Amino acid sequence: MTQLISQDQQDGAKTEEVTLERMSYGRDAIGHLQCGKTVFVDEGVPQDVVKINIESEKASFARARIDSIITPSPLRVKSPCIYAGVCGGCSWQNLNYDAQLQAKRENVVSALVRTAHFDEACARALVAEVIGSPEPWGYRNKLELGVTRDAQGKLLLGMYGDASNELVPIASCKLVHKKIQNAPKALQGALRFLQGTQDLGVFRVGVRHSDKTGECEIALWTRPGAFPRATVAKTLNSALGCTSIVRVIAEEGKARKVKQVECLAGKGFWTESMAQARFAISAPSFFQVNTAQAEQLVRSAIQALGGVFDGDTPRGLAGMLIGDLYAGAGTFSVQLARAGADVIAVESAGSSVRDLRRNADMNRVDMEVIGGDAARELPELGGLDALIVDPPRAGLADGMVASIASAHPEKVVYVSCDTQTWARDVARFEEAGYRLCQVQPVDLFPQTYHVEVVSVFERM
Numbered sequence: 512m513t514q515l516i517s518q519d520q521q522d523g524a525k526t527e528e529v530t531l532e533r534m535s536y537g538r539d540a541i542g543h544l545q546c547g548k549t550v551f552v553d554e555g556v557p558q559d560v561v562k563i564n565i566e567s568e569k570a571s572f573a574r575a576r577i578d579s580i581i582t583p584s585p586l587r588v589k590s591p592c593i594y595a596g597v598c599g600g601c602s603w604q605n606l607n608y609d610a611q612l613q614a615k616r617e618n619v620v621s622a623l624v625r626t627a628h629f630d631e632a633c634a635r636a637l638v639a640e641v642i643g644s645p646e647p648w649g650y651r652n653k654l655e656l657g658v659t660r661d662a663q664g665k666l667l668l669g670m671y672g673d674a675s676n677e678l679v680p681i682a683s684c685k686l687v688h689k690k691i692q693n694a695p696k697a698l699q700g701a702l703r704f705l706q707g708t709q710d711l712g713v714f715r716v717g718v719r720h721s722d723k724t725g726e727c728e729i730a731l732w733t734r735p736g737a738f739p740r741a742t743v744a745k746t747l748n749s750a751l752g753c754t755s756i757v758r759v760i761a762e763e764g765k766a767r768k769v770k771q772v773e774c775l776a777g778k779g780f781w782t783e784s785m786a787q788a789r790f791a792i793s794a795p796s797f798f799q800v801n802t803a804q805a806e807q808l809v810r811s812a813i814q815a816l817g818g819v820f821d822g823d824t825p826r827g828l829a830g831m832l833i834g835d836l837y838a839g840a841g842t843f844s845v846q847l848a849r850a851g852a853d854v855i856a857v858e859s860a861g862s863s864v865r866d867l868r869r870n871a872d873m874n875r876v877d878m879e880v881i882g883g884d885a886a887r888e889l890p891e892l893g894g895l896d897a898l899i900v901d902p903p904r905a906g907l908a909d910g911m912v913a914s915i916a917s918a919h920p921e922k923v924v925y926v927s928c929d930t931q932t933w934a935r936d937v938a939r940f941e942e943a944g945y946r947l948c949q950v951q952p953v954d955l956f957p958q959t960y961h962v963e964v965v966s967v968f969e970r971m
Contacts, residue, residue, distance in 0.1 A: 525565040526578060531555045534614040536622070536930060537960055538602030539574075550575050554596060556606050557614070558584035586610040591648070591685060598679045599672035601686060601958035612641040612954060615962040619930050619952050626934035627941070638950045642807050647957040651687040652783065653800045654694055654718040658702075666706055668699040668716060686958065690727065691720045694751055698729070701750035705743055712736050714763045717794060718751070719781045723802070728755040728781040730794035735760050735770065744776035754778055757794050769795045769862065780866075785809070787823040788845050788874050795862040796840050801955040804963070809846045811951045811965040812924045816897050818850045825850035831896045834920070836885040840866035843899050843926075848876035855879045855895075857888045889914050897922040906932030907939075916943035923968040928955075933964055946971050 529542040531552060540555030544565075549572045552563055560582035563575040590604040603611050616638060623634035644650055656668040657678045669680040682696035698716055705711060715732035729747050744756050755777035762768045772779075772794060783790050783798065785806050792798045799805035810820055818827035829851030835844045838856035840863050848854045848871070856878055858864050864882040871878050881888050885900075886908060898920040900907065906929065915923060923945060927933035937947055945968040953963045 527563055527565065528581065529561055529563050529575075531557050531559045531561065531584070533557050533617060534603070534606070534960065536618045538599075544573060548573055552577060554602075554605060556584040556587040557610070558586055594670075594679065594681055597672075598670045598681060600670050600684075603960055604958040608643070608647045608957060611957065612643050615954060615960070616641050616952055618960070619950065619962065619964060622930040622934035623937065623950075626931060627937040627947075629937075637947060638952065641952040641954050641962065642804070642811075644801060644804050644954050644957045646803070648685050649687065649689055649692070650803070650957060651684075651800045652719055652721055652802055653798075654684060654687045654691055656695055656698070656716040656718075658714050658716065666699065666703050666713075668695045668702070687718075688720045688722055690722075691718050691751070694718050697750045698747070701746050705739070705746050711738060711743070715767075719792070721781070721783045721802070723784040724782050724789075726754040726778075726782050727752065728757065728777075728794065729753050730757050730759055732759045732761055732767070734763060740773070740775050748776060755781055759794050761795075772862070785842075786820070786825070786846060788849065788870075790840055790842070790845070790870050791866060791873060792840055793862045793866050796860065796866045797863060798840055799842060799955060804953055804955040805842060807953045808926060808955075808963060808965055809843060811953065812843060812899060812926065813846060813850055815924050815949060815951075815965065815967040816847075816852075816922060818852075828852035832894065834889070834892050834895045834898045834918075836889065836898065836900045837902050838867060838880075839863050839901070841870040843901065844878055844880075845870055845874050845876060847899070848878045849874065853878075855881065855892050857881045857883060857885050857892075859884050886911055886914060889918055892918065895920040897924065899924045899926065901926040904929045904932065907936050912936060912939040912943050916940075916945065919970065921970050925964075925966045925968065927964045927966070928961060930962065930964060933966070937966070940968050944971050945969065 531540040531542040533541050535541050539551035539553055542550050544550050551574050553576050561580050562578045564578045565573050565575045567574045586607050588607045619638050620634045623629040624631050657671055659667050659678045661667055667680045669678045672679055683693045712734035713731050717730040720727045747756050756775040758773040758775055760771045780791050780793050785802055813825050818825055825846050831852045833847050833852045833854055835856045838844050838858040844854050844856040868880050948969050949967040951965045955963045
């Protein structure tokens, strides 16, 4: 009998037919090879039946790409974005939105089971359904663009691919508010005109827009050096009408240490409105990119502390002393103070500290603002009734949970944007004498695998 050999086998590629089962905490769908090994399949969707090309194998898992879709999943949708599969910023856009929410809840449950070592039934009982975004597209108030040059030396604006240092040029982005969706094309043309043969040192461009206040700001991140301020301001304002144009002079690289912020035109900052509070945000300062869902984070946190919202007005925290670590520009602090709490807000970034103080004054609330490192300042805060922590993606630093436990707050509300580092810290809290009693996922990032979690710990 003659054995038939496929072209893939002749070329050395290993192929298999696989039914995909669930989404990973990442861009891939997960299935199993015939040998039982887990396989991560790029651009897959649960319930797809696919022929895959296996690209790499380890002892316990493999990675593969789809060669062809034999039977498409009923959960699979066609993306409206022309950069789907190229840009890398929206790796779940081929999965319908209800399925995205279900997959995100499963990933939170899985993190508790795998990393925090919770019983699965217990984890499922703790994790609520994900609060979905009212707008699955066009929800972002901020656009961040990288800068490079093409082979002819012309400036290009674009996005960095998922887990890649390669910049993908784009002319528009459907994740951001409609007002700024075409900003990449407009700003690329303006910056090409401005640069000409002169290098302005621009390495990053940020655009913020608020649907509620109508304000728009362009922030040019540049290296130090000569800069034609008036010409830049006039040209950029013609390209994209703005209420503020600033230059952020900073060191290039991941740290992006800011040396100075120059106002080129307009207000010099951007304002946003959330639950009847107003926030002024400087270009280097952090603010949640999905304003409607940031409000859901705040509501969930205040309710977890025993407060309520009367319409858009928070109430019910009078007499409580609450610490807010990693306070940023006051997303939580301002609303806690509006609800009647005595608030001590701690933030290390200089621009955010200045914004936090300004936002407290603008909203006519009293709070103590401390500019400093959270770990260093925590022991000095005194007898707290409750604590809110909203750390960066890396989670709480080693020893921080023990320091929190030493401060003896009755409740800790932990807001996280990374379920893996959060689950690691959940285990630390449990060991330190705090019981996880509530988990509310909130989807701030539709079309991606990311999800925010508001979790509540009580002292045992």
